[in-house]
Amino acid sequence: MRACQADRRLTTEKSSKNSARMTGRARSELALTVFAGLLFGCAPGPRPTDAGARQAIEAAVRRYVTASNQGDAEALADLYAEDAMLLPPDHVPVRGREAIGDYWRRGTDQGLEVTTLAVEVDGELGYLVGRYTLPATEEEPADSGKYVMCLKRQRDGSWKLTADIWNQSGNAEEEDAAPAPAPSII
Numbered sequence: 001m002r003a004c005q006a007d008r009r010l011t012t013e014k015s016s017k018n019s020a021r022m023t024g025r026a027r028s029e030l031a032l033t034v035f036a037g038l039l040f041g042c043a044p045g046p047r048p049t050d051a052g053a054r055q056a057i058e059a060a061v062r063r064y065v066t067a068s069n070q071g072d073a074e075a076l077a078d079l080y081a082e083d084a085m086l087l088p089p090d091h092v093p094v095r096g097r098e099a100i101g102d103y104w105r106r107g108t109d110q111g112l113e114v115t116t117l118a119v120e121v122d123g124e125l126g127y128l129v130g131r132y133t134l135p136a137t138e139e140e141p142a143d144s145g146k147y148v149m150c151l152k153r154q155r156d157g158s159w160k161l162t163a164d165i166w167n168q169s170g171n172a173e174e175e176d177a178a179p180a181p182a183p184s185i186i
Contacts, residue, residue: 050121053121053126053153053159054119054121054126056158056159057119057121057126057128057151057159058116058119058128060079060151060159060160060161061114061116061128061130061149063075063079064076064079064149064161065112065113065114067079067108068108068109068110068112069108069110069111069112071107071108071110072108073101073104073105073108074101076100076101076104076108077097077098077100077101077104078097079160079161080097080100080160080161080162080164081097081152081154081160081161081162082096082097083095083096083097083162084096084097084100084160084161084162084163084164085162085163085164086099086100086103086164086165087163087164087165087166088103088165088166089166089167089168109134109137109143110137111134111135111137112132112133112134113132113133113134114130114131114132114133114147115130115131115132116128116129116130117129117130117131118130123153124152124153125150125151125152125153126150126151126152126153126159127148127149127150127151128148128149128151129146129147129148130146130147131144131145131146131147131169132144132145132146132147132166143168144168144169145166145167145168145169146166146167146169147164147165147166147167148163148164148165148166149161149163149164149165150162150163150164
C-alpha cells in the first residue's frame with residue numbers, strides 16, 4: 001500500500017512553470033538538432049560503385065563489336081532499347097529499335113575494334129566513351145574516330161543502348177601519332 005501512496009504523491013505534486021518551461025537556448029538547440037537530423041538523415045549518401053553494372057556495360061559493347069564484325073544486324077538491334085536513338089555521322093537520327101535494325105541491315109563494317117576510354121554508371125544509367133578503328137577495305141579507306149554510348153538498365157537487369165553516336169577523327173595512323181591535347185579545366 002505504501003508503494004501506491006508514493007505513486008500518488010508523485011503524480012499529484014505540482015511543478016513550477018519555470019521547471020517545465022524550455023529555455024530559449026534549449027529550444028534553439030533542439031530545433032537545430034531536429035533540422036540537422038532531417039537534413040543528413042534524408043540526404044542520399046554517396047552511391048557505391050556498381051562494378052557489376054560496369055562489367056555488364058562493357059560486355060554489351062563486346063557483343064556490339066562481335067555482332068558488327070559478323071554482320072549480324074538482328075543481334076545489333078537487340079542491344080538497343082525500344083526508344084533508342086542511333087546518331088550516325090552525316091545521317092539523320094534513327095529512332096527506335098526497329099529502324100535501327102533496318103539501318104544495320106544495310107551493312108556493317110568488319111574489323112571493328114574499340115578502345116574504351118571511360119565508363120560511368122549512376123544508378124540506372126551509364127555511358128561509355130571510346131575510340132574505334134576500322135581497317136581499310138577494297139571499297140573504303142581505314143576509319144577511326146570516337147564514340148559515346150548511353151545505356152539504361154532495363155527491368156530485367158540487362159543494359160540496353162539508348163543513344164549511340166560516333167564520328168570520324170581522321171586517319172588512324174595520324175591519330176595514333178598525334179599527341180593527346182592537354183585536358184582543359186573548366
